[in-house]
Amino acid sequence: xxxxxxxxxxxxxxxxxxxxxxxxxxxxxxxxxxxxxxxxxxxxxxxxxxxxxxxxxxxxxxxxxxxxxxxxxxxxxxxxxxxxxxxxxxxxxxxxxxxxxxxxxxxxxxxxxxxxxxxxxxxxxxxxxxxxxxxxxxxxxxxxxxxxxxxxxxxxxxxxxxxxxxxxxxxxxxxxxxxxxxxxxxxxxxxxxxxxxxxxxxxxxxxxxxxxxxxxxxxxxxxxxxxxxxxxxxxxxxxxxxxxxxxxxxxxxxxxxxxxxxxxxxxxxxxxxxxxxxxxxxxxxxxxxxxxxxxxxxxxxxxxxxxxxxxxxxxxxxxxxxxxxxxxxxxxxxxxxxxxxxxxxxxxxxxxxxx
Amino acid sequence: xxxxxxxxxxxxxxxxxxxxxxxxxxxxxxxxxxxxxxxxxxxxxxxxxxxxxxxxxxxxxxxxxxxxxxxxxxxxxxxxxxxxxxxxxxxxxxxxxxxxxxxxxxxxxxxxxxxxxxxxxxxxxxxxxxxxxxxxxxxxxxxxxxxxxxxxxxxxxxxxxxxxxxxxxxxxxxxxxxxxxxxxxxxxxxxxxxxxxxxxxxxxxxxxxxxxxxxxxxxxxxxxxxxxxxxxxxxxxxxxxxxxxxxxxxxxxxxxxxxxxxxxxxxxxxxxxxxxxxxxxxxx
Numbered sequence: 001x002x003x004x005x006x007x008x009x010x011x012x013x014x015x016x017x018x019x020x021x022x023x024x025x026x027x028x029x030x031x032x033x034x035x036x037x038x039x040x041x042x043x044x045x046x047x048x049x050x051x052x053x054x055x056x057x058x059x060x061x062x063x064x065x066x067x068x069x070x071x072x073x074x075x076x077x078x079x080x081x082x083x084x085x086x087x088x089x090x091x092x093x094x095x096x097x098x099x100x101x102x103x104x105x106x107x108x109x110x111x112x113x114x115x116x117x118x119x120x121x122x123x124x125x126x127x128x129x130x131x132x133x134x135x136x137x138x139x140x141x142x143x144x145x146x147x148x149x150x151x152x153x154x155x156x157x158x159x160x161x162x163x164x165x166x167x168x169x170x171x172x173x174x175x176x177x178x179x180x181x182x183x184x185x186x187x188x189x190x191x192x193x194x195x196x197x198x199x200x201x202x203x204x205x206x207x208x209x210x211x212x213x214x215x216x217x218x219x220x221x222x223x224x225x226x227x228x229x230x231x232x233x234x235x236x237x238x239x240x241x242x243x244x245x246x247x248x249x250x251x252x253x254x255x256x257x258x259x260x261x262x263x264x265x266x267x268x269x270x271x272x273x274x275x276x277x278x279x280x281x282x283x284x285x286x287x288x289x290x291x292x293x294x295x296x297x298x299x300x301x302x303x304x305x306x307x308x309x310x311x312x313x314x315x316x317x318x319x320x321x322x323x324x325x326x327x328x329x330x331x332x333x334x335x336x337x338x339x340x341x342x343x344x345x346x347x348x349x350x351x352x353x354x355x
Numbered sequence: 356x357x358x359x360x361x362x363x364x365x366x367x368x369x370x371x372x373x374x375x376x377x378x379x380x381x382x383x384x385x386x387x388x389x390x391x392x393x394x395x396x397x398x399x400x401x402x403x404x405x406x407x408x409x410x411x412x413x414x415x416x417x418x419x420x421x422x423x424x425x426x427x428x429x430x431x432x433x434x435x436x437x438x439x440x441x442x443x444x445x446x447x448x449x450x451x452x453x454x455x456x457x458x459x460x461x462x463x464x465x466x467x468x469x470x471x472x473x474x475x476x477x478x479x480x481x482x483x484x485x486x487x488x489x490x491x492x493x494x495x496x497x498x499x500x501x502x503x504x505x506x507x508x509x510x511x512x513x514x515x516x517x518x519x520x521x522x523x524x525x526x527x528x529x530x531x532x533x534x535x536x537x538x539x540x541x542x543x544x545x546x547x548x549x550x551x552x553x554x555x556x557x558x559x560x561x562x563x564x565x566x567x568x569x570x571x572x573x574x575x576x577x578x579x580x581x582x583x584x585x586x587x588x589x590x591x592x593x594x595x596x597x598x599x600x601x602x603x604x605x606x607x608x609x610x611x612x613x614x615x616x617x618x619x620x621x622x623x624x625x626x627x628x629x630x631x632x633x634x635x636x637x638x639x
Contacts, residue, residue: 070599077602097602101398173585175600214482216585225474231482342395342601349596350416353586
């Protein structure tokens, strides 16, 4: 009897403890916002500069949830019934995918006055998210090795196929956006399209078969390593990575190929049912404000969409910035890319990753 | 009717509760998910389908990946046994001081985060790394070691050896120290001692070690992904691509369930064999 009562009390205590551990989400504090995006230089800059500035201006504290674009998106999907994140910052593809899945909420345009200052095309139909930055994918090469070999800097995407680059080219795994873009672009340049990637696949297979590919990076961090170790001398990369490598003093340069670098965009999307919708709108407004857009461009190398953002001549020269530079970029059909992604990965696995 | 004593149940209750909530329930969810349909445009569709399993089991491409996964786990288990057994033997004769040093050494890989350890190996095995230089020094230049199955095996053996050593050492230590002495005094040479006394007595440890190492290496992800490169596809890499890159959770779940079922079957067989065999069976 005593044992039983003891037991019951213990069980109650246990359940109580479990309940404590699983207490419901913190009541949304009015002065907090949860922001999910990439790690590395982006996260560093947000934590060191942008988040303190925003907190100082508004009293709103930003929590930065770090991950890769894909892993964060999976997290947003997995927690869709109890969202933990307020704003998700990633590329076109995940903007489209999330819109399709219905996990994003529209912006409250009245709370975001800076929306009126954006370039055409940045505002979305129904205010479903906002395009917040323009980025591009171009070529990256090792200036020192090229100079030693007496080679000119690369000017075309097709330079990757130059036989003299045997064992010198690094690819990204197809899990990374840059390779999905390369595949689409090569399909287009070889007579196919986003809806018909077979010619692109054949072209990239050729690159592998001719022995040019010396390494395949699973993540951008791994690519940095491959380039630093000299395992490859030339590859393709996002402008932000290319330019930050150049500024860090590494002998790596980023070039826009003559066919055009590939344009991709970053989107700020509020999560449907996110815990702090009010502060979220304020943070989005902050991030698309002219001075902050310029800061992001100068420090983490994404082109601004705010018409009033002023860039230094150095940044303006290389970033996708201004009508002429934007016009030179190649556009890909992201809707089709999103729709076909399963099939693209499957075909790449079988054709390119085959031994 | 006698009331069942409650206390024993209560003793296991916390563990059982934890196990139920954080292990069994997610596994059930996973298994259910593996029978759902999925399309990229519509997301997960909650209707029963065998599509995911058909896609996995009826395609030579995926069957090859299943085969590769278990070949890798098998190789790693055997190499770990070969590397770990001598260490475990040494531990029974070592002085306490030497013993603690050796144990600290074999445990040290576990103290480093898997990412750091794996990228460390990638540097050592990569271009102009230690491995390449060593081969060049003995006259074999231009060896590409990184991104081979051997590189993955080395990386996994490095981290899984402690599990094997500790499993075997535990069973060797439970042996009466006079047993090997008796064998030697009755005329057994070192080889006979190993084959007819030590091996049979440590068989439970060997089995446990093999099971742990096989299970852990078949589910490892970072090591095969980084050291094996993009061409080296195992089930965990496919799971990652399907779950994280494509959000096709039902197919990823089917891959996970397949992996789990095969590991369980292998463990079941191994367990039966070692139960039935036992120490006596090894002695002719």
